[in-house]
Amino acid sequence: MKNYAIHGLKVILFSLCLSIISSCGAQKDTATGRGMQNLTARYNYIYNSNVILDSHQQELTETYADNYEQVLPVYIGPEVDETFMVKGGSGADKAMDDIIKKAQVIILEKSYSNYLDDAYILLGKAQFFKGNYFNAAEYFDYAAKTYRKNTRSFIEALNWKARSLMQVRRLTEANLVLDTMVYALTDLKKNSAEPLATLAQMCIYQQKMPEAISFLKDAIKASNNSQHKIRWTYILAQLSEQQKNYPEAMLNYRRVQKSSAPFEMYFNANLSRIKLNALLSNKTxxxxxxxxxxxxxxxxxxxxxxxxxxxAESFLADGAYDEAKKYYLLSVQKSTKNQYQKGISYLKLADLDLKQFRNYLNAKLYYDSAVNTLPKHYPGYDAIVKKNQNLEYLTKRYQIIADEDTLQTIARLPEQQRQAKIQAIFTPVEKSAPATEAAATSGSNPLRLNENTPGRGQSSSTFYFSNAAAISKGFSDFKKKWGNRKLENNWRQSIRSSAQTITQDIANNTSNGAASNAGQPEPAADRTADIKAYTDALPLTPELLGRSNQKIVDAYYDIASFYLQELNDPAEAEAVYQILLSRFPENHHLAAVYYSLFLINKNKDAAKSDDYKNRVLKGFPNSNYAKIIMDPSFSLKQTERETAINKNYNEVFEQYQKKDFAGVIQQVNRTLISAQENYLAPQYAYLQAISIGRTSHVDTLLTAFNSLISVYPDDQLITPLVKDHIAYINAHLTDFQKRKIALLDFDPNEPPFSIYQPPVAANNQLPDDAMPVAPKADPVAAITPPSPTVPKPETGKPVAITPVPVKTEGIFSTAVSAVYYYVVDVADATLTLSSSRFGIGQFNRGKYAGQNLKHQLKEFDNDQLIYVGNFSNFEDAKTYADGITPQLKQIMKVQADLYTSFIISKENFDKLTSKDLLNKYLEFYKNNY
Known part of the structure; x- marks a missing residue:
């Protein structure tokens, strides 16, 4: 009986094993097959995958660096860069690939189980944590559409799809997904915490803070995850603080403090609570x-x-700006690890100097530091960059003033003292370099001894110090309780005996002994060339002193105008104008300065305003400023008048191009008789004169030229050119007198003049002047001596000239080039620029004869670039620009607001292929030149 029973039991067990094997080995839509597939899918694959996901999420939580100056993200997900790629994303790839394999096994081999929806959701989560957000969204979308009737899976898929889209800032699409999820959420009886938190995050992105607070409160109530509840409570406190609901914020900060929050969150909650408590208290x-x-x-x-x-923030709120600045500076000094905090402190210092102390130079320096320290995704980063760029304009001009004042001061010294002073400037001051901080920064986490060691791979050993995950978790737990502590003896003790302190100091000094010898002074470099350049730049003659003073005058005027027009700071503008008037009572900006002071004082000091108005009317009665005072609509009328004059000139020039010389002569006569104060009158007269030369003897041409010079002796564009023409004709008068007509079209049978070419008007050829001119030396200095670097106010010691570093932004660079162009950009592709190019040719022949300057045309869809070259260095191009820019109104026969000018290297110019790139270069030019 016993043997029979044992035999029967064996048969039953064998049959059961066969059934199990059969059920596992092949997919069968039977009750047994479905049961076995559910069993293995749930416990062999789903459970293990969720364990891997939980472990990965825990690692993210422990390594993620929260920024407590901003509202924390609701979820801690993979940290992405500006391109939405996971930073160092390969670390999670192996674990996520394991999850993908397990999910694929369920889909392929457990197709009759009840966990296919979970498998597709696992595939989506694995892609999410690998940073493949669009792939993840597709998996979640498939799961949501396929398993629509399963409310739990449907909502989970929609939730994660929205999170995937939010990671790549597809907020509009994510919002549509969440709208669908909200309607289904009422049918979900549990596990609603994470969908509610996602809705809160979307509201934060959309700046809908009251709605975000409501969703977060519901999420906290529904959650069973203690860490989620702590984090969401802190975010709830931040949002309440933003909404100025300070009691509610205080309550939630206290809840965080009383919880098992990480030490850093605990500290920041305590800090915020203290700040709010001070704000709500009546203490003064x-x-x-x-x-x-x-x-x-x-x-x-x-x-x-x-x-x-x-x-510092507390002092700032009380209006104690000096104290606030003091503590912001302390914050910067103590920010050795938290670069984000350092950047915010720099930003606060910059704002204080800009708005409260009006110290624009210091503000520029602090904005520089803030831009270089803060991440590019900081809210308002672009506005900070723009403000920094604007202040660059002021800084450069203050630097010019300091440079020229320093040069003038040294130039006034006796020869012997002058040379001694220059030698002192270029003698480097030896000082020991500060001790290296490498040990401090690298030793901030003493437990990570085996991480990232060269030649040492990742170990999966169970030994604690070979397990990076165990070390990370242990260090995190340590910080929660103790905060960051130095690796030293008796680290638990807050108060130590003198003997303990001395012992520890000796140990520290011994370990850092190598650093104490660092930073030996370098030998002085050969400064002969720099000293010579500095000496050559000294304004030792009245002419050079006049040029130096002119630079200072222009710099002061530019600064005051910038304060008034860009920074909207009339008080500071008036102060600078007054400095300009006190230092240089007579300068070529007087009319503009008086007019600006008239406007500044118009609504605050009537007596002052009238005084400056009278100075304009009496001292400069024919200026545009006087005419605007007398007739406020003068500016509009002037623009209309200039447009009409330009249009008429272009019509006359077109007649000249068609060789209708008689028509040109008659039209100019009518124009000059009927028009008053025609600023193009010398150019009209020039067209008439060379038209006379095309139809009459040389004697008549010389009479016309001499008449032009006598009528317009002060003209800076045409008169110098005509004087050169007269000189050339007189030098070759015998040849000219043999002709019946003074100026002939070019004839290959005639002996040509050495530099003569007829005018042409084709778009990409040079419309030259009809008259030859005698070669002459360039009257404008080709190279401006380098300006010295002046002392900074903080040190009071001059600094030697150092090479300017190359700056690069996108495809553009400030690298030194062998070829530079001066460019005039006309923002209208429909305009004919023949007359404008003719004017540039006139300027070149009058000022740069013999320099072989050429001007050509480059066209975009909406812009035309007239570029002049070739200049061998930036200084030559700058000198040319300084000469031609004041005359562009007379040269360019187009509306003034349609064109702008700049200097560009050939390498950068060749990269200009579109209007968009042109705009980027103009911004680059403004910031760096």
Missing amino acids: INKQDELLRLLKDDKNEDYTDQIYYQI
């Missing part, structure tokens, strides 16, 4: 005492920069 003094007490707790050593920042 000692609001900072509680914050200062935090400095005494050595657990807060790594957060002193944030403490000082909050103290």
